[in-house]
Amino acid sequence: MPGLYPVTFGEIELLRDLDRQDGWVLSKDGVPQSYVDLQDPTYLEFEYVRLMADVIDLLPEGPLTCVHVGGGACTIPRYVAATRSGSRHIVIEPDGLLVDLIREQLDLRSVPRLKVMVQDGRDGIARVWDSSADLVVLDAFAGATMPVELGTAEYMSDLARVLRPSGLLLINLADGKGLSFARRLVATVLGAYRHVALLAEPGVLRGRRFGNLIVAASRTELPVDLLTRRAAGGLTQARCVYGEALTRFVAGASPIRDGDPVLAPVPPPAVFG
Known part of the structure; x- marks a missing residue:
């Protein structure tokens, strides 16, 4: 049912999509967090989620073993289960009441072979076996802000531990003018993975507006030519930055380490207003 629901860390609003009978938006503090279509999990409303799906689609065919840091309405698990x-x-989701809400209101039980760990991202990943995942998705936000403790070199090392040698890491982050946080996060990821690509809408990549950026990383080669074409063919005609262009993007930014005084970017009020 649409409405406001109390959860462990505040209040969640469920909104029905008036254009799609089974479409739902999960929103917190006025910030859209997730979109799901209960009858068609392959329908992805948010462009940045579509970019993540494009990367996942290029992995070798067959079932995947996935770890998702940040639950929301579990859009990506539903997509992978369907495809x-x-x-x-x-x-891994720290808000137990949110998990209960999604189970009850958005049919989470319909997703096969899904296990939820009610823990924060650091403690939850520490419990996952070494070399056990084909895909790790880091999409954790407190409102519109990515927790800095999930963007450090120490945490990237733990995520790398969980991935199989050919595994893929996907990170959703948000940044705005100057992209200083994005540059430092990419520098951090480059310290743990040999092959890294960054995908985003051109205006976001130029720092002209606040928005989402997707980092794809692996210890094996990424299909950057295919990624570039797929990204450019989407609604926002996103760009894929890698190699020397990514080195120039980082521009000497220093990796983030535990305890570093880093401010995660906060969107201007008008972004979701």
């Missing part, structure tokens, strides 16, 4: 039958999912 790769037999996939397994561990979702």
